Amino acid sequence: MRSLSHPNVYAAGDSVYTIGDNGRPLPMSCASAGFTGMQAMKAIVGSLTGSKTANVKLSYPGNHISLGRRDGILQMVDQEAQAKPKYVGGRKAARIKAGIVRMSLWTTSHPTFGLPKRKHHLAAAQNGAAARVAA
Numbered sequence: 670m671r672s673l674s675h676p677n678v679y680a681a682g683d684s685v686y687t688i689g690d691n692g693r694p695l696p697m698s699c700a701s702a703g704f705t706g707m708q709a710m711k712a713i714v715g716s717l718t719g720s721k722t723a724n725v726k727l728s729y730p731g732n733h734i735s736l737g738r739r740d741g742i743l744q745m746v747d748q749e750a751q752a753k754p755k756y757v758g759g760r761k762a763a764r765i766k767a768g769i770v771r772m773s774l775w776t777t778s779h780p781t782f783g784l785p786k787r788k789h790h791l792a793a794a795q796n797g798a799a800a801r802v803a804a
């Protein structure tokens with residue numbers, strides 16, 4: 670998630686062009702934003718603490734679309750983003766989607782909920798500033 674041309678810049682979400690494990694660009698989506706955000710955060714923490722940056726595993730279980738309040742589809746997909754036979758349709762899929770949207774709204778209005786506790790210490794300071802170590 671670190672810019673190749675500007676190593677001090679980290680990017681995540683819709684703003685990045687990055688290739689996934691399957692050799693294809695990550696789709697612009699909430700899931701990609703979450704994964705790339707976590708990876709950028711780990712890379713920054715690794716850089717500030719001098720620790721190794723773990724890879725965030727990409728996992729896209731399905732595509733979910735609501736069609737109004739009463740219809741929708743939750744289509745499960747494989748690692749190649751190909752549809753699997755399994756899906757949830759109709760009102761149930763629309764209800765699940767409505768729950769996800771409600772949850773997104775809640776988390777957006779409670780941005781500090783679930784913030785992680787500090788687990789790593791900053792690397793020893795050099796010239797009065799935190800040491801910078803490539804992630």
Ligand SMILES: Cc1cc2nc3c(=O)[nH]c(=O)nc-3n(C[C@H](O)[C@H](O)[C@H](O)COP(=O)(O)OP(=O)(O)OC[C@H]3O[C@@H](n4cnc5c(N)ncnc54)[C@H](O)[C@@H]3O)c2cc1C
Pocket residue numbers: 681682683684697698699700702733
């Ligand atoms: C109508 C719509 C429906 C969608 N439905 C789905 C869906 O069902 N499933 C799905 O997976 N994806 C969906 N997406 C795509 C999904 O919303 C995006 O992929 C995801 O939000 C990208 O996250 P992000 O954090 O990169 O960017 P954003 O969520 O766009 O966050 C960027 C933030 O940066 C802020 N910002 C911009 N400029 C500045 C600045 N100069 N200074 C400070 N802050 C700034 C913005 O206000 C915004 O809050 C949908 C998108 C749209 C528009």
